[in-house]
Amino acid sequence: MKKKRIIASLFCLLLIWIDQFTKYLFYNQEIWNQIPFLDPLLNKGISRWMSMPMIVIFIVSVLCVLLFIFLFHKKYITILDFALLMAGTIWNLIDRIWLGGVRDFLSIGSFPVFNIADAFLTCGVARICIKEAFCNPKKYKNS
Numbered sequence: 001m002k003k004k005r006i007i008a009s010l011f012c013l014l015l016i017w018i019d020q021f022t023k024y025l026f027y028n029q030e031i032w033n034q035i036p037f038l039d040p041l042l043n044k045g046i047s048r049w050m051s052m053p054m055i056v057i058f059i060v061s062v063l064c065v066l067l068f069i070f071l072f073h074k075k076y077i078t079i080l081d082f083a084l085l086m087a088g089t090i091w092n093l094i095d096r097i098w099l100g101g102v103r104d105f106l107s108i109g110s111f112p113v114f115n116i117a118d119a120f121l122t123c124g125v126a127r128i129c130i131k132e133a134f135c136n137p138k139k140y141k142n143s
Contacts, residue, residue, distance in 0.1 A: 084124030
């Protein structure tokens with residue numbers, strides 16, 4: 001289990017680096033403003049710009065991190081699921097604390113503007129939902 005924790009931690013750090021690199025690359029640079037699907041903005045709300053007090057966001061984020069750790073420790077989620085969920089949750093929370101909002105920059109169609117951390121969270125949740133719906137839990141419990 002110790003080896004899996006180290007792998008999960010390193011993978012999580014890699015995903016955090018990818019998120020931060022893309023935020024730096026696409027959020028702060030004027031050169032990218034001509035690309036249609038890039039729309040840098042600071043999202044001070046939560047999903048679809050709904051307003052929420054920072055203390056509530058902080059408490060929910062911390063509870064989610066603790067839940068992800070518990071689920072990983074109990075082998076209910078895989079290393080990939082854990083890393084996706086942790087990287088997305090932690091760095092969006094850090095953005096909120098440091099900047100007062102999350103740096104979003106990807107704009108696709110009528111879908112709300114989002115960032116790579118949001119994509120990590122969506123992929124992690126989708127993977128868990130698909131496994132719950134279509135897989136035998138004993139099949140992936142030890143992965």
